[in-house]
Amino acid sequence: MDEKQTWICDRCGVELELIEAHLKYLDRQFRHKIPRCPRCGLFFIPEDLARGRIREVEKALEDK
């Protein structure tokens, strides 16, 4: 699966876009653009994002 995986919102049938979301962890809150369905707002965190950047942010906040 070398080609970039394209996920679509199953309910709305539209492709996801990077849309700002409200994130919260360990009493800290911040906003960041994550893949979301532009029509219904459902957010999607793919595995590489969860195991990569998000894990880094979690680790940073846990050690902060």
Next chain:
Amino acid sequence: MIKAGSDTGAAANFNDCLQNEPPFCRAACPFGLNVPELISRIRQGRWDAAMRVYRDATGFPRTAAALCHSPCKQACPLSQGGSAVELRLLEQACIDFAGSLSRTAYNLPKKKQRVAIVGGGLAGLSCALRLIKKKYHVEIFEAETRIGGGKWDCIDENLFLLDVREQLEQDEYVLHLQTVLQHRAFAENRSFNAVFVATGAGGEDFGILHASRESEFAVIEDFGIGWFAGGSLIGKEGVFALADGLRAASAIEKYLLSGVMRRPLELENTRLSPEPFYRPSLNPIIPQNGFAYTKNEATEEAARCLKCRCDTCLLCCDLCAYTGKQPLRLRDEIEATIVPGTSEIKATPAKRLLSGSNTASILREHCPVQIDLEGFILEGRRSMHRQKKMPWAFHDFWLRDMAFSDGEDCALCMPPPGRMTSRRVFFPGCQLGASDPDLVESAYARLLSDDAETGLLLRCCGAPAEWSGDESLHEASLSAIRAAWINLGSPEFILACPTCMDIFRRRLPDIPVRSLYETFVDIIPTNASPDEPDETVDMRAEPVFAVFDPCAARHDTAVKAAVRRLAAAAGIRIIPLPDQDRFGRCCGRGGQPSIADPDFAFFVASQRISESPLPYIAYCINCRDVFRDAGKPCRHILEFLFHEEMTHGGDLSVQAAESIPAPTSTSTASASERRSNRIFLKERLLSRFWQQSQSAPKPVVDKCLQIGSALLEQMDRDYILEEEARCVVEYCERTGRRFLNPSTLCYAGCKKIGHITLWAEYRPLERDGVYELTGIWAHRVEIEPEVIWNGRKADLDM
């Protein structure tokens, strides 16, 4: 293991920590020389840097080296076993091998305060030197025709003058020779702000000694001028006079800056105890030329230094060893973390440390001042919990696991089969059955055959709640156990798990308890003589094991002996672990740090399994599983007792160890298996002993989810349960909150479970209602869902 008393005042002993206590040589040195620093620089061959350490401490290094009578040698612990480090020769080597002894001149602004030094002897000059370097206006008044006071007879004139020249050649000061001062008025007349009187033994004291008789510091203030006496005038001779002048300079500067009149206290003592440092030492290096070291000789001699410092915590406490931080530093980080506050910039550096520490009660037992780091960490966890900042994702899994153990699928409270009252009750704890349900079943069967009035209680002792800092949850758990105990007729509890034993003894002291292993020693026929197990076993016997005592049983000599007796009865030769009596340390599971800091948990397990190359016998199932997961062959002692019965349904007696397959390091139950094992155990026991059938627990989700072995392993590492994966798939299918990958025809979606958001990627198979899991991952960051989106309110049931 957490003992009573750690709950309150755990911070008390930290202030007594010996971490910053000076070594014996430094405490004995009139100058308080930083010997460890000096030694370390000599060992690196950094002669200029080493000389600077010595010069800055002594003021006049050549004079100090010549006058020093080496009080450090008596203080050095090596003097007990052989010869003390030849520090004076090392100091001389620094002087000999440094490029230059002169100080770097800094272009600092001059200070306006004026200081008079009365007396140009050792004390006067060293005080002057320090103040001149600080750019005060200094005038030295000497009655004789040359500086040096009364010390010309005990030191080489040229050496002293060379020293003075080297140290003061670049500085400005005023020297008044042949000037005798007799009245305090001179100071006011010449606008001095402070005067240091070092006129020698029996010299003019300007009334300071009489006026300051009550003060141990020989200081007075008179019309806004500070008067300080020092040197041999107050009984400090030779090298002590030199040191006294430096100390007086600090006091004078403090007075000039703040008006406080106080001489700094002399460093006289250290609270370190020398005994731990006594050891036979190598002979000292003798200089080949008879009086001074070569560079090589000096570095070799420096290598003999023990660098005495209190490092008990680094040796015995895993957390200190792993982080390299001693308790004072850990305390500061924890205090900063638990102090209330929600500011974005508030530092909370110990969040991971608080949750990622294992049981460290051993530190309190070995620390010379009994620092209770474990109690302090536990108090920190509770404080965070009270502030509603815990539990974090770190403890979430364990608390859900505890709730599951105590839930109706697994928990069981039964009087003995066919009876209403119990004389005793078997309480195996939640982990033994999760890991190895057969052992629980066999042990209960054996107890029943010995005494038919043995009831059963399956549930958790509440340790995860205590470790998470949730006091009320732990109290609730303890209350449930107490209620069950009363319900069963207040019998004695037979406990299989050392951690349960610890919790019962501390938190449920009215419940009589006994370990399963002591009980088995009484009821299982063994050939071994109880008192001399070693002699009953052929010393050539195989197999050979080492018994690993869990941290919670460190002081439980009865259970330790019982386990060894059971092992001996199985024909096993036991070779003790090197430090088993001194250091009964945690396997890395106690306190449950493995989610918060898996690297630390791995570090601890690696340390424990490397204590001996032999396979281990454990009697805490957590220890066994931790070691097996780390690749160490390890068996639970019950495996030797019941192996035969479990495999052949044979007689219940201790099995000869030869008949048992070699211990393997594989096969510990996964997180999901641990849950199904508990369900199986309850069903099995109910059916075998009470002829009851437990209606199989209704699965939370009846979706059929196929999971490949690689994914199962990954889920186990990530502490994700199969049931949870099914929950996510079911949720996505039910709500339609899912994404589709048109190229792979996989779906993906998430559900919040406890403190984590769990994502599953799956594919529907041809059979209706059957899915294949193709990926699973989780994150702890919470993402606000689309409650209101484009003006529409969504109905969420996350």
